[in-house]
Amino acid sequence: MDINKALFSFIKIAFSVMVILLIVYVTIHLSKTGYEYGYRLYTETAVDEAPGRDVLVQVKPDMSNKQIAGMLEEKGLVRDSKLFYLQLKLSAYNHSIEPGVYTLNTSMTPKELMIAMSPDEATESAESTESTAATEAD
Secondary structure, eight states, rough: HHHHHHHHHHHHHHHHHHHHHHHHHHHHHHHEEEEEEEEHHHHHSSSSOOOOOOOEEEEEEOOOHHHHHHHHHHHHSOOOOOHHHHHHHSSSSTTTSEEEEEEEEEEEHHHHHOOOOOHHHHHHHHHHHHHEEEEEEO
């Protein structure tokens, strides 16, 4: 009878240790993945080095940001469509992507892609920079 109790206690302790180790492993893995994703969210580089290759992209009026991100990944302009979608959601260009045909390059960063597909934002940004420079020159 004592052997059965000892064996049961040993199995109970071994199982508890295995559960704790599994929880620690999952926590470390999720933390590592979350950190890498968060880091890439703000530091993602272009797919290719300059000069890259030009790719013709058509954004249709009924396309969502998620569909645009998927299309950019299919065309080889971004590495991860989910990451680009998050970058777009967190950027000032979230509601600025306009329908149209764009010539984009694989050497463009995600932010440069967003700027290229947001003509009004790019124009406003350039105009405000020019007016600031003109004001400072006076």
